[in-house]
Amino acid sequence: MGDTISNAKANNLFWLGRYVQRVYLILHFMRRYRDMMIDDDEHSNAYIRFCDKVGIENVYESNDHFLRNYLYDKTNPNSLITALVYAGDNGTLLREEIKSESLAYIQMSISHIERCSKDADIDELQMVTDSMLAFWGSIDERMSKGSSRTMLKAGKFLESFDLHVRFEYPQERILYLLDRFEKHAERERAIFDQILLFQLKRAVERPSFNKFKVLDLVSRLFVA
DSSP states (O other), X not given: OOSSSOHHHHHHHHHHHXXXXXXXXXXXXXXXXXXXXXXXXXXOOHHHHHHHHHXXXXXXXXXXXXXXXXXXXXXXXXXXXXXXXXXXXXXXXXXXXXXXXXXXXXXHHHHHHHHTTTOOOGGGGHHHHHHHHHXXXXXXXXXXXXXXXXXXXXXXXXXXXXXXXXXXXOHHHHHHXXXXXXXXXGGGTXXXXXXXXXXXXXXXXXXXXXXXXXXXXXXXXXXX
């Protein structure tokens, strides 16, 4: 990695990218599972399958309890609003790197989801999805290329890779996301364990790779 940013700042940039992308993709996946909850039998418990895919403990009592708690409960470390708050916290520490116009999309999303907290209708959160997309568009427009932008995008693509592996997307899509991540990781070689990255690439190139082995490698890849 170059000497333009510290390890602490690299950590903030990486996790900002991960949390923003997590919110965007989780909303996408939740809409699919919400449809299962509505269309299937009341006792199908689609939320259990969702928790299993994401890799979180199932502490929920029903589909409705899951929707309300997982979307809006700030005391739940796995909730959507918690991920937004974490993104905002990391962004606050990066005001020298990221323009306030970009960070405003995160703050607007937090305010919006708080206003929607009494309603478990995920369709009300389309504004959050749009804001996450607008955040990345603003980054591309306003943030100059360099180590900071590279770290932010590395976080974005590693989160995308992680979640697509968890939800068992086609191998072609997973390899594409790993390639996008790798292009950024190669520029910051000291921040990512290169041996683990090589092992990760070899693992997902196998026709039927071990999902849990891949996710373990992902969890240990970032070493800042």
